[in-house]
Amino acid sequence: MIDFDEEIKAFSPSLDVSQAEEDILKNDLKDIADIVLQMTTDLRGKD
Numbered sequence: 001m002i003d004f005d006e007e008i009k010a011f012s013p014s015l016d017v018s019q020a021e022e023d024i025l026k027n028d029l030k031d032i033a034d035i036v037l038q039m040t041t042d043l044r045g046k047d
Contacts, residue, residue: 030038
């Protein structure tokens with residue numbers, strides 16, 4: 001049987017949505033759209 005008191009002691013809340021959003025926005029990773037845009041820009045500049 002589940003001991004709810006023990007489960008609550010072990011519980012750690014996840015990041016708040018706003019905190020998670022801030023952390024995600026601080027991380028400057030390129031996505032596939034950024035990569036394709038950079039590739040097309042590079043190819044056009046080399047003509």
